[in-house]
Amino acid sequence: MISSMSAAPEQAQPLTTRPSSEPVCIKCRGQEGEFYRDEKGYEYWRDCECVKRKKAERLMHSSNITEEFQSKSFGTFEKEDLHPDVSTAHDLAYEYTKNFLNIRKSRMNSIALLGQPGCGKTHLLMAVSNNLIKRGIEVIYFPWVEGWTEICEDYKLMPERVRRLQRAEVLFIDDVYKGRDEPTKTQREQFFAIVNYRYMENLPMLISSERTIAEMCQFDEAVGSRINEMCRDYKAIINKNMELNRRLK
Numbered sequence: 001m002i003s004s005m006s007a008a009p010e011q012a013q014p015l016t017t018r019p020s021s022e023p024v025c026i027k028c029r030g031q032e033g034e035f036y037r038d039e040k041g042y043e044y045w046r047d048c049e050c051v052k053r054k055k056a057e058r059l060m061h062s063s064n065i066t067e068e069f070q071s072k073s074f075g076t077f078e079k080e081d082l083h084p085d086v087s088t089a090h091d092l093a094y095e096y097t098k099n100f101l102n103i104r105k106s107r108m109n110s111i112a113l114l115g116q117p118g119c120g121k122t123h124l125l126m127a128v129s130n131n132l133i134k135r136g137i138e139v140i141y142f143p144w145v146e147g148w149t150e151i152c153e154d155y156k157l158m159p160e161r162v163r164r165l166q167r168a169e170v171l172f173i174d175d176v177y178k179g180r181d182e183p184t185k186t187q188r189e190q191f192f193a194i195v196n197y198r199y200m201e202n203l204p205m206l207i208s209s210e211r212t213i214a215e216m217c218q219f220d221e222a223v224g225s226r227i228n229e230m231c232r233d234y235k236a237i238i239n240k241n242m243e244l245n246r247r248l249k
Contacts, residue, residue: 072126083244086120089113089236093124096234097131103233104204112207112231115238118245121208122174128206129172138169139206144178148187162190166197169204176209176216183219192223199226207231 037043074094082090096111103109111128113121129139142165151161165171171194177183183191198205207227209216213235217224228235238244 070130072123073130074124074127077120077123077127078246083119083238083241085115085236085238085241086244089119089121089238090124092234092236093128097128100132100137100204105202107199107202108230108233109202110205110207110227110230111234112209112213112227113236113238114207114209114212115236116240116242116244117210118247119238120246121238125172125174125206125208129170132170139172140165140168140170141172141174144173144175147173148184151190152186158190162193165194167203170206171198171203172206174208176207177211177219178209188220192220195223195226199230205230212237 074090074097077090079087079090093111093113100109111125113124115121129141132139151158195205197203205227213224213228215224216227242248
């Protein structure tokens with residue numbers, strides 16, 4: 001964990017999972033820390049930096065974030081000739097990351113990037129996720145279409161899988177309401193269960209979607225209004241404009 005409550009997001013390279021044969025840390029020689037005395041002579045234990053790194057690597061491994069997405073950062077986001085809407089989304093995501101430790105326990109502790117597909121919403125929220133994981137904060141990535149396919153393929157495991165999404169320190173839901181014209185009954189019920197639990201417990205969410213809050217409310221006003229309240233201070237809308245779709249260039 002970093003000591004500053006508003007430290008700037010890191011621009012470092014992505015974390016990678018090291019093999020079990022990783023050499024012993026030359027700093028702590030495998031002890032994972034050391035005892036030290038303060039000015040008054042009291043003795044305390046201090047973790048080595050290798051402990052923090054290993055924790056971050058474990059969190060990355062359990063996050064469902066692919067190796068490709070681990071490379072996404074604010075430093076790798078193409079910022080040349082940004083449209084004002086995209087520039088606003090970039091600055092908002094960066095500011096959210098910088099202030100996360102200050103707001104994480106409040107009701108309005110989440111961020112939503114909404115609108116035009118292909119303009120970098122997922123990249124920016126992956127940059128947020130990777131920064132938080134490097135600070136030792138758990139982030140679970142849930143891509144809407146693939147995630148619900150996995151949840152629904154075994155109904156016996158659904159309660160356990162939904163519970164994991166409810167209780168994660170930070171939950172990144174990518175492409176909310178993507179695909180079908182209407183969410184299924186299962187999606188409606190379980191998505192409300194996830195959002196409502198996190199709303200009541202003040203657990204942060206990172207939301208990307210092509211839908212606006214108004215469109216989400218058409219599917220489920222209880223869900224849409226909760227997301228809106230949680231993301232009230234960190235919500236950016238990129239107006240639909242095919243020229244902003246980077247995948248078409």
